[in-house]
Amino acid sequence: MSHSSKAQIYIDSNRTISSISPLVFSGFLEHMGRAIYEGIYDPASPHADANGLRTDVLAALREINYRSIRYPGGNFLSGYRWLDGVGPRDQRPRRRDLAWQSIETNQFGTNEFIDFCKQINTEPMLGVNLGTGTIQEAADLVEYCNAPAETKFAQLRAEHGYPDPHNVKYWCLGNEMDGPWQIGHLEAEEYGLKAREAAKMMRWHDPDINLILCGSSNAYMPTYPDWDRTALEICWDAVDYHSMHHYANNRDNDTSSFLALAAEFEGYVDTLASVLRYVKAKRRSKHDVYLSWDEWNVWYKATTPSDFRGGWTEAPHLSEEIYNVEDMLVVAQWMNVFLRRADVIKIACVAQSVNVISPLHTTRDGILKHTTYYPIMLFSQLASGAALDVAVKSPRYETPKFGDMPLLDVSASYDETTGKSALFIVNRSQTDSLPVELNWQALSPRAISAVHQISGTNPKAVNSFENPFNIAPVRVAPPVVQDGRAELVLPPLSFTVVETDLA
Ligand code: AHR
Secondary structure, eight states: OOOOOEEEEEEEOOOOOEOOOOOGEEEOOOOSSSSTTTTTOOSSSBBBBBTBBBHHHHHHHHHTTTEEEEEEESGGGGGGGGGGSSSOOHHHHHHTTTTEEEEEEEEEOHHHHHHHHHHOOOOEEEEOOOOOOOHHHHHHHHHHHSOOSSSSHHHHHHHHHHHHHOOEEEEEOSSSTTTTTTTTTTHHHHHHHHHHHHHHHHHHHHHEEEEEEESSSSSSTTTTTTHHHHHHHHHHGGGEEEEEEEEOTTTOOOOOHHHTTHHHHHHHHHHHHHHHHHHHHHHTTOOOOOOEEEEEEOSSOOOOOOOOOOTTOOOOSOOOOOBBBBHHHHHHHHHHHHHHHHTTTEEEEEEEESSSSEEEEEEEEEEEEEHHHHHHHHHHHOOOSSSEEEEEOOEEEEEEEEEESSSSEEEEEEETTTTTTEEEEEEEOOOOEEEEEEEEESSSSEEEEEEEEEEESSOOBBOOSSSSTSOOOEOOOOOOBBEEEEEEOOSSSSSEEEEEOOO
């Protein structure tokens, strides 16, 4: 692969796509493997605070600044009895978790999760069990969390030490209910009817909650996108968001196609956005439903049977994927898609947050940030305001799966309240540096405030406890801006963020 020409990016502060929902920078925590136990909660760690929370993990999560965290699952949710996880710890049952064939001690539950969210200033997003759970249990959990302490379940919360309501705003109506692997799997119509009735009761307890319907588990399900259409037709007026999940892989070791996966992500969004438009029109509705991409990540290396089955042990090592440079570039372009489709994607949760398919890895006394931690952190810290519709002229390259693709994958944000703008650029070339000309139209910066860059010559390079900053952002000298133009050279296999103040 050899490319000699130059690329151009045109940034026009008037060409806004939509405001960026801060909730697209969210995470996910499931009772799976070592996500909770030995991940965020580990009383035996030298880093634990008085409540058993890992202070080093809290610090990393504050830095990455997830606006919300989805909990407690995942497949775990569909067999979870929420009452097991509240009240005095010594009275909580040990149970067999059928989803991950692990032992669940219930030492961490809803109230501990809410306390954890407060510690990192994030909005809790709770799931209700629509697998083995009833619509009554779903409604009871809303009463427990959000009602004043005057009736049975809300009083129980007060007895457990929380007199004030938690006011949980975001609620998922089950998890991946289209999947035959799901405990209590349902057909689309059965699910739609159950979700609608659960939603009705939950809202009667608290009319201000936001509800997220289960969409297809991925775009390869045989029932996709019919499942989505059916569930939405039944639930349209009862819900606010529709979920989508996807895990990307490079099983064929076809790096040039893997690096072009934004095309697949955008296709998935296009289809579901069309389903949303279709159902809205069919229902003659003025109500809008947005997409919640509430599980997304790269996941294919840690997928042996022992990555899914815990052998009936506590906190087994499940799906502890290690992320490399090419994974980091896929994560970066996934987040570019969140900006480019900011009109319809309003929630996105990286799956997951610690140890299990996660950018963070813990040992009892240490923490490691994988390559993917950094693009998530840069987007979360620097993308705000509105997404801009940038025009990109890029040399192209051939991929086995997607044909001819541009070498550059780009998104941009502009916050008119602060004047801050950020440009996010992935160079997919595995071999060549690419000069790029940045052209500002309408507002233009006097200077570039910072350029952050993550790159690696080997797509398989990783971080490790021995070499923790092997792949991490570096600051490169900002190029001069003259007459609204600047020129940068993008190394191969790189992700670059350009920060400016537009005036
Ligand atoms: O994130 C791991 C699992 O992947 C979740 O439990 C499930 O929802 C998905 O299939």
